[in-house]
Amino acid sequence: MSTATALSDGFVVAKRNLIKIKRVPDMIVFTTMSPIMFILLFAYVFGGAIDQQGGGEGYREFLIAGIFAQTVVFGATVTGAGLADDIKKGIIDRFRSLPMSPSAVLFGRTLSDVANNVIVLVVMGLTGLLVGWRIRTSFEEALLGFLLLLLFAYAISWVMAWVGMLVPSPEVVNNASFMVIFPLTFVANTFVPLETLPGPLQTFAEWNPVSAVTQAARDLCGNPNPNPAAPEPTSWALQNPEIYTILWAAVVLLIFVPLSNAQYRRSTSR
Amino acid sequence: MTVSRLVTDAVIAEGLVKHYKEVKALDGLDLRVPQGSVLGVLGPNGAGKTTAVRILTTLLKPDAGRAQVAGIDVVEDPAGVRTKIGVSGQYAAVDEYLTGFENLDMIGRLYHLGRKRSQQRARELLEQFRLDEAGDRMAKTYSGGMRRRLDLAGALVADPPVLFLDEPTTGLDPRSRTEMWDVIKGLVAAGTSLLLTTQYLEEADLLADNIVVIDHGLVIAEGTADQLKAQVGGERLEITVSDATRIAQARKVLQPLGVGPVVVEEHQRSLLVPVTGGASVLADALRRLDGEGIEVDDVGLRRPTLDDVFLTLTGHTAEESEQAESDDQLEEVAR
Ligand SMILES: Nc1ncnc2c1ncn2[C@@H]1O[C@H](COP(=O)(O)OP(=O)(O)OP(=O)(O)O)[C@@H](O)[C@H]1O
Numbered sequence: 124m125s126t127a128t129a130l131s132d133g134f135v136v137a138k139r140n141l142i143k144i145k146r147v148p149d150m151i152v153f154t155t156m157s158p159i160m161f162i163l164l165f166a167y168v169f170g171g172a173i174d175q176q177g178g179g180e181g182y183r184e185f186l187i188a189g190i191f192a193q194t195v196v197f198g199a200t201v202t203g204a205g206l207a208d209d210i211k212k213g214i215i216d217r218f219r220s221l222p223m224s225p226s227a228v229l230f231g232r233t234l235s236d237v238a239n240n241v242i243v244l245v246v247m248g249l250t251g252l253l254v255g256w257r258i259r260t261s262f263e264e265a266l267l268g269f270l271l272l273l274l275f276a277y278a279i280s281w282v283m284a285w286v287g288m289l290v291p292s293p294e295v296v297n298n299a300s301f302m303v304i305f306p307l308t309f310v311a312n313t314f315v316p317l318e319t320l321p322g323p324l325q326t327f328a329e330w331n332p333v334s335a336v337t338q339a340a341r342d343l344c345g346n347p348n349p350n351p352a353a354p355e356p357t358s359w360a361l362q363n364p365e366i367y368t369i370l371w372a373a374v375v376l377l378i379f380v381p382l383s384n385a386q387y388r389r390s391t392s393r
Numbered sequence: 394m395t396v397s398r399l400v401t402d403a404v405i406a407e408g409l410v411k412h413y414k415e416v417k418a419l420d421g422l423d424l425r426v427p428q429g430s431v432l433g434v435l436g437p438n439g440a441g442k443t444t445a446v447r448i449l450t451t452l453l454k455p456d457a458g459r460a461q462v463a464g465i466d467v468v469e470d471p472a473g474v475r476t477k478i479g480v481s482g483q484y485a486a487v488d489e490y491l492t493g494f495e496n497l498d499m500i501g502r503l504y505h506l507g508r509k510r511s512q513q514r515a516r517e518l519l520e521q522f523r524l525d526e527a528g529d530r531m532a533k534t535y536s537g538g539m540r541r542r543l544d545l546a547g548a549l550v551a552d553p554p555v556l557f558l559d560e561p562t563t564g565l566d567p568r569s570r571t572e573m574w575d576v577i578k579g580l581v582a583a584g585t586s587l588l589l590t591t592q593y594l595e596e597a598d599l600l601a602d603n604i605v606v607i608d609h610g611l612v613i614a615e616g617t618a619d620q621l622k623a624q625v626g627g628e629r630l631e632i633t634v635s636d637a638t639r640i641a642q643a644r645k646v647l648q649p650l651g652v653g654p655v656v657v658e659e660h661q662r663s664l665l666v667p668v669t670g671g672a673s674v675l676a677d678a679l680r681r682l683d684g685e686g687i688e689v690d691d692v693g694l695r696r697p698t699l700d701d702v703f704l705t706l707t708g709h710t711a712e713e714s715e716q717a718e719s720d721d722q723l724e725e726v727a728r
């Protein structure tokens with residue numbers, strides 16, 4: 124099957140998924156309300172508390188990129204839950220009996236989830252601006268930061284796609300990914316400066332790709348650690364967060380794109 | 394090499410075997426759908442109908458055996474098979490959050506009909522299936538029968554030469570069922586080859602040129618509806634005796650009237666006699682029982698059902714077959 128066909132089939136599937144964003148009430152909440160809530164909650168509850176203890180005005184700004192990173196990673200779980208739901212409802216059986224490109228369902232799915240994350244980032248960025256977050260670099264640099272966030276989430280989408288086809292129901296996908304993604308996004312520099320973490324957790328956090336993508340977004344938007352006495356990062360990952368993020372995404376994609384495609388060919392309902 | 398068969402058979406399956414862990418869903422199934430004809434696959438729950446359809450529509454790989462659809466091998470060239478088939482699965486696979494139109498349009502696009510043709514085809518089919526008024530509503534708001542029709546319309550988007558319908562009328566009310574039958578008859582008249590699974594003898598009788606009866610993943614009988622009915626014995630005389638101790642005697646008295654063996658359902662004190670000849674046989678039976686002084690609680694004459702086919706062919710009813718199977722599974726779990 125030609126690449127052009129695969130692409131156009133993928134767009135048809137992506138369009139179908141995007142139609143759902145406006146029609147499924149859960150999705151509307153997930154894509155627009157919860158990002159706004161996260162920004163407000165973290166900015167005023169955490170940001171406020173830490174500011175008062177002398178964290179400085181910059182702490183709220185420092186937090187925002189962490190919230191971006193966590194939210195797009197959670198956004199990637201939609202891929203797994205969506206696929207599991209399509210399998211359960213027999214939609215995948217229908218797709219698999221059509222003469223369409225076999226990779227189009229996964230390609231379309233992950234593509235629409237990127238689109239979903241773009242909406243999430245725009246909503247969060249605007250909310251961030253309202254609560255005082257600013258881009259202190261150039262537009263181009265900030266854009267690059269956002270692209271890295273999207274690339275990172277795209278890679279996670281492919282992991283979630285694989286998980287979504289293995290487990291029996293969308294609920295299980297959500298619970299299982301919660302168990303993994305929560306620690307992954309919290310044991311990182313997302314919400315607290317790394318130097319506040321105890322020894323082994325700190326090492327984990329230094330190499331955690333979520334830390335790297337957060338760091339990259341912070342650097343590229345010009346929102347550094349507000350504590351002037353904070354030590355320089357010691358891990359290579361955080362010294363080169365952009366490269367580490369890209370490498371990490373590339374490795375994940377190289378592994379999980381073929382793995383997910385192979386699983387797709389095997390999956391049927393029930 | 395039987396080249397002529399490849400050309401004239403829309404579907405041919407030989408010795409299909411499929412296991413799910415310990416469960417043997419198919420146990421060497423053979424099927425043939427000559428071009429332009431309708432094969433009715435009749436069987437109780439768990440007989441393997443859906444498994445067979447899934448293999449023929451490239452969703453599952455068989456453990457053994459081979460199958461061709463429109464002359465193309467389902468395992469070697471599944472992509473080729475998919476260009477020739479339309480499928481409507483046992484459970485309507487419509488996207489609830491899309492409208493009826495969007496569902497069909499999407500399928501057309503994925504058959505690569507192009508944008509204009511897909512939209513035009515979607516409108517045509519919505520009209521044909523009396524969904525045009527609901528066509529711009531989300532499928533979520535459709536009734537079960539409407540979803541079924543939309544799903545069937547989805548199978549027809551590309552006018553495929555070979556069609557697979559897995560229990561297309563299960564769960565429909567009598568009116569929707571009759572309508573569905575009319576639609577299917579229309580398709581067949583237009584030359585589509587069709588493999589249809591069903592649990593209703595009546596349906597197979599009405600729609601199919603040939604019928605295979607399957608149980609436990611194997612064909613246990615095949616032929617035209619008339620041939621099968623002849624095997625089953627046109628009608629069933631059902632007699633319930635008052636006194637359970639006299640069943641054996643009643644059987645002896647009734648056997649000469651039957652065209653097949655009398656089946657006794659001990660716990661219901663009833664006897665089933667396959668007969669031909671209608672009401673006169675009924676009168677004769679009552680006279681004979683009366684002559685022996687055997688009292689009768691209830692008596693009736695009815696047309697054969699799937700259960701009767703099963704009773705005659707396997708000696709057990711469809712429900713018993715299902716029961717036996719779930720017992721098997723329980724044993725497996727226990728092991
Ligand atoms: N995914 C599966 N995993 C395990 N066992 C399965 C699976 N699918 C089917 N089976 C088993 O295979 C056998 C045949 O199932 P199949 O669905 O083909 O029957 P069927 O004739 O379509 O039944 P029904 O009339 O209920 O639809 C059954 O015993 C069923 O329990």
Ligand SMILES: [Mg+2]
Nearest residue numbers: 442443444483
């Ligand atoms: Mg079935």
